[in-house]
Amino acid sequence: MPRLKERTPELRERVLRVAVSMLEDGGIVGFTARAVAAQSETSTPAVYELFGDKGGLVGEVFFEGFRMLRLRFDRLGETDDTRADLVEVIGAVRSFVRDNPVLAEVMFSRPFADFDPGPEEAAAGSSVREFIVGRVRRCVGAGVIVGNETDVAHVLLALTQGLAGQENAGWLGTSKASVDRRWALALSATLDGLGPSPSRRRPRAR
Numbered sequence: 001m002p003r004l005k006e007r008t009p010e011l012r013e014r015v016l017r018v019a020v021s022m023l024e025d026g027g028i029v030g031f032t033a034r035a036v037a038a039q040s041e042t043s044t045p046a047v048y049e050l051f052g053d054k055g056g057l058v059g060e061v062f063f064e065g066f067r068m069l070r071l072r073f074d075r076l077g078e079t080d081d082t083r084a085d086l087v088e089v090i091g092a093v094r095s096f097v098r099d100n101p102v103l104a105e106v107m108f109s110r111p112f113a114d115f116d117p118g119p120e121e122a123a124a125g126s127s128v129r130e131f132i133v134g135r136v137r138r139c140v141g142a143g144v145i146v147g148n149e150t151d152v153a154h155v156l157l158a159l160t161q162g163l164a165g166q167e168n169a170g171w172l173g174t175s176k177a178s179v180d181r182r183w184a185l186a187l188s189a190t191l192d193g194l195g196p197s198p199s200r201r202r203p204r205a206r
Contacts, residue, residue, distance in 0.1 A: 012050045015040045019061050023102045033057060058106065065107040066125050069096050073131045082138040083145075087187060089135050090160050094183070097164035108161055132157060145194045152194060159190060 018040045023031055033054045037044045051057040072092045078085055097104040107125070133153040139145040145152060163186055166172045173179040 007046060007049050011040075011042060011046070015042065015047055015050060015057075016060055016064060019057055020064055020103060023061065023106065024100060027102055028105070061103065062106055065100065065103045066128055068100070069093070070127050070131065072096055073128070082135070082142045083191060086135045086139055089132055090156060090187060093157070093160045094164050094167070097161065098168060101168045104164070129153065129157070143196060145191070146196045147194055156190070159186060
């Protein structure tokens, strides 16, 4: 089959999808512009023309990861239970990292030496951060959590990334029950610790 020559938006989307798929299937080792071009049935120069260089391609994968994660957030609803809604967001991050471990590594760990995220890349994660901050803000407003909403969101995201990495590595347990139990323990301990002290708890409506 002849390789696609046109530098079209369709080819760009195809190359990006192939790049994401290759990372998930084969990991970071062996991920090259040449390999992506071959899998995309195009040429290496075409990939460079579309993305600039390998760093540019990895940057687009980085952006795509945050778009995918935000789509998961957008499917979540809101209830009167602000804590449960926050836990649901954490669960969405957990499932995303579990389903896309290498992509999550690109997003959160910077494994490629030739990709150094700049201001534009930092902004790509802002919609994800803002969504989490928004859920924390609702908890603060409801008196479920006490503290700065941005600080709390950073702590919860770091906790979630760490636990998800441990889960993917098989270090959180050998059964689903044990893994889920340790997730629940970590989240309960953290959220309870972020809650108001007994003397500051709001009285319940009678």
